Amino acid sequence: MMLKSLAFFLLLGVSSALAQPCLKYDPAIVKLKGTIVERKVTSLQDESKWVHYLAVRLVKPVCVLADSLSFLGESNNDAESNVRFVQLVDVFEGKKLDAEYARWKQLAKSGIAVVVSGKIFHADNGNHHTAILIEVMKVKEAK
Numbered sequence: 001m002m003l004k005s006l007a008f009f010l011l012l013g014v015s016s017a018l019a020q021p022c023l024k025y026d027p028a029i030v031k032l033k034g035t036i037v038e039r040k041v042t043s044l045q046d047e048s049k050w051v052h053y054l055a056v057r058l059v060k061p062v063c064v065l066a067d068s069l070s071f072l073g074e075s076n077n078d079a080e081s082n083v084r085f086v087q088l089v090d091v092f093e094g095k096k097l098d099a100e101y102a103r104w105k106q107l108a109k110s111g112i113a114v115v116v117s118g119k120i121f122h123a124d125n126g127n128h129h130t131a132i133l134i135e136v137m138k139v140k141e142a143k
Contacts, residue, residue, distance in 0.1 A: 036104055
């Protein structure tokens with residue numbers, strides 16, 4: 001009896017996780033909860049050097065629905081599942097850019113939970129280090 005109960009709760013947990021709605025690409029605005037982390041990958045230009053980037057490590061993995069143009073081959077906004085990291089992309093300019101980036105780096109060092117709001121898009125070049133990226137509109141500490 002106990003084994004049946006355990007199996008039931010395991011299935012319930014899996015189905016609950018699968019039931020979470022998938023995120024949608026731009027123009028939808030999404031909110032991602034997690035912590036900002038600094039990651040590094042080898043440089044495409046010089047494999048002996050590292051490239052650092054900031055990403056949000058999600059509290060829970062998410063899925064992303066393909067957009068309608070992806071099915072027609074006119075977009076690379078393909079479906080993704082089990083997304084755990086999303087690269088941060090700034091949309092700020094000048095001094096505001098410098099200030100925001102410094103703030104994100106500080107949040108990465110602190111490990112404080114955040115909510116990142118913005119529009120997501122799929123990686124499409126060598127400067128994109130995660131499958132999904134977010135054009136950041138706002139970063140705030142999570143409650």
